[in-house]
Amino acid sequence: MDVEEVLEALRRDPEFAPQITAWRTWEARPARYASTPEWLDRRLQEALAEMGIARLYTHQVQALEAAARGEHLVVATGTASGKSLCYHLPVLQACRENPQATALYLYPAKALAHDQEAFLRALAGKLDLPPLGTYDGDTPPAVRPRLRREARLLLTNPDMLHAGILPRHPHWASFLASLRYVVLDELHVYRGLFGSHVANVLRRLKRICAFYGSRPQFLCASATIGNPGELAGRLLEEAVTVVEDDGAPRGRQHLLLYNPPLDDPALGLRRSLLLEAEKLAARFLEAGLPTVVFARTRLGMELLLTYLRERCGGRRGRLRGYRGGYRAEVRREIEAGLRQGTVQGVVATNALELGVDIGTLAACIMAGYPGTIAAARQQAGRAGRREAPSAAILIAGPGPLDQYLVTHPDYFFSRPPEQAHINPDNPFLLVDHLRCALFELPFEADEPFGTVRPAPYLEALAAEGCAFPSGGRYYWLGGNPPADFSLRTASADVVTIVDVSGEKPLVLGQLDRPGAATLVYPGAIYLHEGRFYRVERLDWEGGTAVVRPARPDYYTQAGLEVDWQVLLEAGSAPQGQGRRHHGAVHVQVRSTSYRRVRLYTHETLGHGTIELPPQEFLTQAFWLTLPEPAQEIVRPDYGPNWPEMRLRARQRDRFTCQHCGMPEAQAGREHDVHHRIPFRRFGYRPGENEAYLQANDLSNLVTLCRSCHARVDHGPRESTVAALQGLGHLLRHVAPLFLMCDPGDIQVSTRLRMPPEGLPVLLIYDNCPGGAGLSPHLFQVCSEWLQAGRSRLQECPCPNGCPSCIGPLEEGEEGAKEQVGRILELLV
Incomplete structure (x- = not known):
């Protein structure tokens, strides 16, 4: 078939068929060709013809001509439209004209670099190409010196440029002095935190190139996004020509x-x-x-x-x-x-x-x-x-x-594709890259760093003892700052997963630290290529997870506890009857427990505890302070004696967690007071009975710190708590409509009471150190975002709430959907 x-x-x-909500078909589209420029090297044209490329598409010729004019460019045409030729041909033409010219290819993934190296080597068999090679973490140490000496076309990734090439630029002096082109493929990947880092790496590259007397031209290729020119211009801090009229053919698509x-x-x-x-x-x-x-x-x-x-x-x-x-x-x-x-x-x-x-x-x-x-x-x-x-x-x-x-x-x-945003001037990132740039070359006191004037940062580094001012310059003092942080993850190190079931240990793969905390904790079921492994031991400090093959009928899912503190409020404005804010926050995330979930049916079979250090970082956040009427909607009613009984329980327990022994003074906040038998089971109805007296009896109360309280099996939430958390579930999942981000790039946390007003707060934060610029954008589109959430709530056919709107509900939480709707009415 x-x-x-x-x-x-x-x-x-x-x-x-009844479940299809839309079926769109695009008919086949023929190719559109343009005449190959006469100045393109004849042998290069012949080599392309031998590879089955007899003519060039219109966008490929446009890119060639823009590159020949010396323009920085970005090609943003469809998948499989031949974008790679848009940068290969100018590079190869330059090599034919000047055998000493060099080019640096940057790919966000190693696989892409090796894929394009194979294409270039196929051409090398037909042309007298200069030496080329891939220089990344997989390159054998014995090969690296030869590449540093001989390569004229170098394929690598931003991570290796950051940590392995720029810090050792004297070894690459000849290559950098002759650098004619820098290629950035898959430009749309360079967004958010990663893109902000890469923009600073490019600032460092241009600074070192200027030191060696070169000024490379940038050739970029991107998948279709809403702002390819803006993104390229922000990354390069240069004027950029955009080529996006796609001349490639396309088959019939459904x-x-x-x-x-x-x-x-x-x-x-x-x-x-x-x-x-x-x-x-x-x-x-x-x-x-x-x-x-x-x-x-x-x-x-x-x-x-x-x-x-x-x-x-x-x-x-x-x-x-x-x-x-x-x-x-x-x-x-x-x-x-x-x-x-x-x-x-x-x-x-x-x-x-x-x-x-x-x-x-x-x-x-x-x-x-x-x-x-x-x-x-x-x-x-x-x-x-x-x-x-x-x-x-x-x-x-x-x-x-x-x-x-x-x-x-x-x-x-x-809707047009989303726009990609970066924030290279994020001070959390900027100071790290200024350390690297200072390590690579001394800074003149008035020297710019891209569009930033770094003098205040350099003065701060000097005050820390990391930099030494002398003769109008700043010099680096000790250490290798590029080795201290990663461009992609919350931590610079990884956890290696090792199968110890055979005669010799077998490395299965690696995870970054945040991923390891939720996937390879002791007792977890780790899946690799469809095979199941049980995690026997996790050496967190040593960065090794020991696993053995297993045949369980379940998999595991980790639960997280999030704590946060506002450090700086950068902006605030009214939002309906509430207020919206954005700024800097300190976030602490801890894996606390996990569920065993049966395969296929996905029913919960049991729970386990996770004991791992918390992950802590500073980031950007957006938060909504709900108005006083909303406080009445979400406030749990534990009866008129609850404040008194809560205080008496904490006094009886000496203001100390009864599970782990942590005092409140160490926690920096009041501990929680937990009902051993859930409050809802007592059937309290305000004005109708006094069941709260039995529910709030001291014998039913226990003092717990927030971390231990998170591990308690609470059963169903109070419907009011479910409403606030349901609002967070709804808005977090609707937010990507307005942000170009992956689902895990943002996280949500809620509080019933936040000082000083004691009002409920919903916080959405960028899930990475320093932030990725997502939260400030939510601040700008808040009304439209809330309205989209309200529409989803109203259109969802469920009567009381479900995973498709406010999240799954349990018995006793039936009023949560109506309460979320009332809260949104106050905000939009």
Whole structure:
């Protein structure tokens, strides 16, 4: 069967067809060509013809001509439109004209660099190209000196540029002095925290190039986003020419939005996202069609791979998983298998969104909205990368964002891709990169750093003893600052996962520290390429997780406790009857417990405790202070004697947590007082009975610190608490409509009472040190964001609240949805 036949069978399927909320088809589009410039080297044209590239698309010629004029440029055309030639051809032309010219290729992923190196080496066999090579963390130490001496075309990533090349620039003096071009591929990836770091790395690169007498030209390529020129200009701090008139051909494309059917309409529970994705992917795989399935999380990816392998039986060996954390050789083996056809299906995270050549795929299944329209289009574009017809199906998850989009298909199809934002002047990032720049070269007292005047920062570094002023210059004193931080993660180090079941330990992969705290704690089930491993031990200090193969009937999910403190309020404004704010906060995140969840049915089998140090960082945040009427809506009513009994319980327990022994003075806040038997079980009705007296009896109360209280099995929440947390659930999941961010880039926390007013507060923070500039944007679009949340709440068909609006509810929480609606009325 071909793609069209599988789609027609789905169209006639009485279970599938009613759940399609939108089906859009784009007809095939022919190529548009332009005349190759006469000045393009004849041997280069002949080499392209030998590789089957006889003519150039219109956008490729536009890029060539802009580069020849000396302009910095960004090419923002569709997936598989030949963007790489837009930067390869100017580089190779420069090498033909000047054998001493050098070029630096920057890719956000190692796989991309190795993929493009293969293309360049194929050309090298037909041209007299200068030495080239990839210089990254996988490059053997014995090879690195030769690359430093001889390479004229160097492929690397921003991380290696930051930590391995710029700090050792004297070893690269000849290369940097002749640097003609710098290529930035997959520019849309350089957003948020990572993009802000990369902008500062480029400031450092341009500064060192100026020291050696070169001024490189920048050639960028990007997937379709809303502001490619603005993003490139912000990264480069230069005027940029945008090329976005796509002349490449396109096969017939189908894109379907699918909403899993309701299993329980009263509770708003839909069929499992992963099981629906497994079923639909199997339809294409069983028809012999190469298929990619995208999952939003590592855990989801591994579970989907497990389910598909069990379903497809004989095709097990032709189904592979692909995500960050796999060893480099494993990822390249999978990529080669997809190109050669030995791998028929791949289940991946967004690690495969980027433009690695994986051959021609017929179908793409997206298990959940990936967070942005741009990312959804990028994932869908992985199918039909030539001129053949293709299909992409977006399966909506139960969350408010997915449900909003699947019920508003015009929003999804008509809205332009999101804009990518960076904040390179974020002082938390800027000071780190100024340390690096000072380590690399002394600073003149009045020397700019990009568009920033760094004199105040240099004076602060001198006061700290890190810099030494002398003769109008600042000099670095000791240490290697590039080694102290990562461009991508909250911490500079990783945890290595080791299987100790064999004769020799086998390294399975690595995780950053925040990921390790939620995936490889003792007792966790770790999934790798569809195989299950039980974590026996985690050496947090040494950075090693010891695992053994296991065959459980469950997987594990970690729970987090979040504490935060406002350090600086940068802005505040009225928001309905409440107020909105943004500023800097200190966040402490701790993994406290985990659930054992049965495979397929996803029922909870039990709980366990996690004992790990907290992750602490400074970041940017947005918060809403709810008005006094909202306080009355969300305040739990524990009866008129609650303040007195709460104080008496804390006094009896000597203001000390009765589980861990921590005194309130050490915690820096009043401890919580917990009802041993949940308050709701006593049936208190204000004005009707006095059941609160028994509920608040001292024998039913115990003092606990916040961390220990988070580990207690509370059972169902009070409906008022459920309302505040439900509001957070709703708004956090709707926020990516207005932000170009991944689902995990922002997190939410709520408080019933926040000093000094004691009003309820909802906080959304950037989930990375220093922040990524997301929170200030929420401050600007707050009314539109709240209105979108209100629309989702009103349109959700559930009567009392469900995962598609305010999150799952339990018995006793039935009033929460109505309470969230009342709170939103006060704010919009």
